[in-house]
Amino acid sequence: MSELEPQTYQVTRADLVRYAEASGDHNPIHQDEDVAKSVGLPGVIAHGMYTMALAARAVATWFPGAEVVSLGTKFTNPVVVPADWPVEVEVAGEASQGDDGTTTVKLTVTCAGEKVLGMPKAVVRA
Template sequence: MSLPTQTFSITRADLVAYAGASGDHNPIHQDESVALSVGLPGVIAHGMFTMALAARAVEAWFPGAEVVSFGCKFTNPVVVPAEGGVDIEVAGAVKEADGLTTVSLTVTCDGQKVLGMPKAVLRG
């Protein structure tokens, strides 16, 4: 069963707020010149922030379900422009077995996958 795609916008202000909440103040997430100096295409979103947005989609699809496991690999950066923002899209497919629901996710930005093998396993 396919789940409806959810879209989340990320702005530079979101990155500043996430840095404050997470304690991850790496300048590649806020300073264009630093990001470029280390070979990135620009300021990038925190991988864990992108993963959290994928988890938010799972919660919206399955409110109140117990999360047994949730994981992914960070495969491509989400570049966040100085003006406006960027959208990520989270799609999901469901498989049920042995009382558990496995949600295979596809998380993309501008048509490119940004998380590798994202998956949630839920109970309830």
């Protein structure tokens, strides 16, 4: 197994607005502090699929031009995005070659030192 250079991405509220427009997911927990807190969240949170997309971006950085055969995860902890400053999401990975020409990448996705995705994994073919 080989360790891959960790990738760090800054996430802002403006990013969440743009993602909502692109995805059509306008759930107010991703933009409105009061609504997010009213449903028991610590504040506005990033879309789970946006967080997963950051993991995919890291995989694309590590393996440019490779075919992504699969990408999966469980959404375990929210990425809380403050109103006044960006939050950092770090994606780390370990790659192992398969016998079938694929590479499996075990991912670790964290924010503020806490894992935010459970069992994230990608399989790519060069």
